[in-house]
Amino acid sequence: MKENKEHTNQLSKQDVEMQIIEVLKTVYDPEIPVDVYELGLIYEIKLDEEFNSEVLMTLTSPSCPVAESLPEEVRQKIEALWSVKSCVVTMVWEPSWNKDMMSEEAKFELGFM
DSSP: OOGGGGGGGGOOHHHHHHHHHHHHOOBBEEEEEEEETTTOOEEEEEEOTTTTEEEOOSSSSSSSSTTTTTHHHHHHHHHHSSSSSSEEEEEESOOOOOGGGHHHHHHTTTOOO
8 A cells, every 4th residue: 555645635636647658758768769658668657536547558569578567567667656556558459559659869869859
C-alpha cells in the first residue's frame, strides 16, 4: 500500500498523467535507442478518480522479442510512482504502429529527418 495517499488529493489527473509520461520516457525498446513514449508505442493513458491507470500500448511488431517483458516493465515503473494506485497495460494492435507515430525528436534521433 502506498504511504503518501493523502497527497493524491492535491494532484490532478493531468499531474499524474505527466508523471506517468515522464516514467514512460525511461522505458526503451532494447533494439531502438528511443523511449516507448517518443516512439509512439503509447496510444492512451487512462486514469480514474482514485489514480488507477490503464495504458494502451502497442509494439513495433507483434513478433517483437520484448513482447512480454516491455509491457511488464511499463506496468512496474508506473506502479512504482507514489501517486498511482495501480496500473494495467493493455496491448492493442489496431491501428498498427508505423514510423509516422514517432515524435519529431524520435524521427530525428533515428535519422528519419
